[in-house]
Amino acid sequence: MTGEWLLDTNAMIDFLNGDFTLRERVADSPRLLLSIVVLAELYVGAHKSARTNENLARIENLIFTSDLINCDHGTAWEYGVIKNGLRLKGRLIPESDLWIAATARQHGLTLVTRDRHFEEIERLQIANW
Numbered sequence: 001m002t003g004e005w006l007l008d009t010n011a012m013i014d015f016l017n018g019d020f021t022l023r024e025r026v027a028d029s030p031r032l033l034l035s036i037v038v039l040a041e042l043y044v045g046a047h048k049s050a051r052t053n054e055n056l057a058r059i060e061n062l063i064f065t066s067d068l069i070n071c072d073h074g075t076a077w078e079y080g081v082i083k084n085g086l087r088l089k090g091r092l093i094p095e096s097d098l099w100i101a102a103t104a105r106q107h108g109l110t111l112v113t114r115d116r117h118f119e120e121i122e123r124l125q126i127a128n129w
Helices: 009-016 020-027 036-048 052-064 073-089 095-107 116-120
Strands: 005-007 032-035 066-069 110-112
Touching: 005 009, 005 020, 005 032, 005 095, 009 020, 009 036, 009 052, 032 036, 032 052, 032 095, 036 052, 036 066, 036 095, 052 066, 073 095, 095 110, 095 116
Parallel strands: 005 110, 032 066
Antiparallel strands: none
16 A cells, blocks of 8 residues: 555545545545544544534445555554654654554555644654645
8 A cells, every 4th residue: 555645534524525635636546545543533523513414425425435444453553653652752642643643654655634743653654735
């Protein structure tokens, strides 16, 4: 999977909302990758929104047009290394973002994000479009 993009939750929400830059860049990719953690966060957002059914339908469509990446032993390993490194720096970030970063690092993916706290993670390739 090296050289491909993984969108974090905020970037995926912007993508779903029609962000032109994200849609244009993703259109040039061979496939859209979706972390199981991002999917879970999207479901949380849909269930708490005023347009639950509409947002759930958008998520289901996203699933059919994406390759879902699950967490496994390798993801857990990366999570442990990342979290300990951040702990030593005194720079902890949200748990779900740790899992997203671990997934990206495990698979050699560039994480597309607008969240600056990901910059604290060593050996994580980041793009901000």
